[in-house]
Amino acid sequence: MARAQPVIVWFRDDLRLSDHPALHEAASRGVPVVGLYVRDEESRALMPPAVRRLGGATRWWLAQSLRALRKSLEAIGGTLVLRTGPAASVIATLARETDARAVLWNDVAQAPHQAVGRDVEAALATDGIDSQIFAGDLLVDPKVIRNKDNRALRVFTPFWRRVQGLGDPPEPLPPPRKLKSISGVVSEALDDWGLEPTRPDWAGGLRESWTPGEAAAQAQLKAFLDDSISGYAGNRDRPDRDGTSRLSPHLRFGEISPRQVWHAARFVAAEHPRLAGDIDKFLSELGWREFCRHLLFDAPDMADRNLQEQFDAFPWKRDAHALKAWQRGLTGYPIVDAGMRELWHTGVMHNRVRMVVASFLVKHLLIDWRAGEAWFWDTLVDADAGSNPANWQWVAGSGADAAPYFRVFNPILQGEKFDPDGAYVRRWVPELAQLPNDLIHQPWTATPIELASAGIELGKTYPPPIVDHKRGRERALAAYATIRGKD
Incomplete structure (x- = not known):
């Protein structure tokens, strides 16, 4: 009796079983399913713009997420094959090896990923193997929301209004209860991929801070909506509080889908009308992710090119010393340094502080936003090809829906407003922990006696400000004035 021809499911940025359209379809056919993840670092070199190589933190996360996916698949009778x-x-070869009848995958609405997908389709068609592609990356297809010039909307508010006007996205699909598999398919060993650091092993803080995988993503969403959504609209701006959802890396790797988040949040809003304002604010953050992905669909080189061309003439400064001080959290501004140290240790940074540290690099130091974007790309576990460059360009003023050029965050006032008791700074900049609240965000104003009683020696145990705020702001405004009105 001939063996049933299997179907291959190609996992990409969708490392989950639930609400996975390609896997759902494969399981419904009643034939064996071969799960596949491809580490493709070659196709990206063949096309501009390229699929970006993962940074160090996201490589670590990917390793954990693949382990979790394999475990979940094996629990229902499936398997995960790894190939390089x-x-x-790779996919055409595996299809021939297994005599597969079809290969199914969820689309990634980014130009380089779609180009790779087209190559896969062509290779399979040569062998007479069917391909089927599903939407699974976004709430809305980028082709649906366009302006009169058939371009993506460049302002968030009308964009989000259009998305909401389309109504609820489809209900999430359930995970398959059981899969059939085939034996004898060769898989590479995940440990051989070298995704995790060894010498030195800098990932201790990541392991301490995160549990990657679909189960953890679902648990985090439930805990957030059960315990933390009340007051979210205000608490999300306070780095001294546990007020954010912490879902961004799970969304980045598709361990949970946007429509799962949407429907779970809408259910809570229906059950608890008093939370409607907080839910709306939370979903608008999901909308910002969507907005950035739609921008990326139209501008796949957004990490390299200013969306507003007049910024090509901006007088950026080359200052390796200042850049290194910023990366290490040694700028002399406590809220900036706390954020940069939180990033290095945990792989994330509080959303309010991300804006402050980005503004400081771009405006106080006049360092090109691309240098900051590259550092975040390497150190963030939630480094997203859309949100990361879009957010940096928003702060710089070169992007879509950009902040006005004259808005220069005052790191002292930002610290005092959003970390009023200094708890966030004390956690991440412990050398300042003994300073009183009225000095912790500007230690250089303390008297020698106050510094000594707190165990601080400016210039030795903690640096003085790398740039004076007033002078930095004036210099930034002068630099921005040089490109105003240029097209």
Whole structure:
């Protein structure tokens, strides 16, 4: 009796079983399913713009997420095959090895990923193997929301209004209860991929801070909506409080889908009308992710190119010393340094502080936003190809829906307003922990006696400000004035 021809499900940025359209369809066919993840670091070199190589923190997360996915698949009778090489060649080869009848995958609405997908389709078609592609990355297809010039909307508020006007996205799909598999399919060993650091092993803080995987993502969403959504609209701006959802890296790797988040939040809003304002604010953050992905659909080189061309003439400064001080959290501004140290240790940074540290680099130091974007790309576990460059360009003023050029965050006032008791700074900049609240965000104003009683020696145990705020602001405004009105 001939063996049933299997179906291959190609996992990409969708490392989950639930609300996975391609896997759902494969399971419904009643034939064996081969789960596949391809580490493709070759196809990206063949096309501009390229699929970005993962940074160090996201490589660590990917390793944990693949382990969790394999465990989940095996629990329902499935398997996960790991292969390295150009996706088109790898997938066509596996299809021939297994005599697969079809390959199914969820689309990634980004130009380089879609180009790889087209190559896969072509390679399979040569062998007479069917391909089927599903939407699973976004709430709304980018082709649906366009302006009169058939371009993506560049302002968030009308964009989000359009998304909401379309109504609820489809209900999430359930995970398959049982899969059939086939034996004898060779898989590479995840440990051989070298995704995790060894010498030195800098990932201790990541392991301490996170549990990657679909189960953890679902648990985090439930805990947030049960315990933390009340007051979210205000608490999300306070780095001294546990007020954010912490879902961003799970969304980045597709361990949970946007429509799962949407429907779970809408259910809570229906059950508890008093939370409607907080829910709306939370979903608008999901909307910002969507907005950035739609921008990326139209501008796939957004990490390299200013969306507003007049910024090509901006007089950026080259200052390796200042950049290094910023990266290490040694700028002399406590709220900035706390954020940069939180990033290095945990792989994330509080959303309010991200804006402050980005503004400081771009405006106080006049360092090109691309240098900051590259550092975040390497150190964030939630480094997203859309949100990361879009957010940096928003702060710089070169992007869509950009902040006005004259808005220069005052790191002292930002610290005093959003970390009024200094708890966030004390956690991440412990050398300042003994300073009183009225000095902790500007230690250089303390008297010698106050510094000594707190165990601080400016210039030795903690640096003085790398740039004076007033002078930095004036210099930034002068630099921005040089490009105003340029097209």
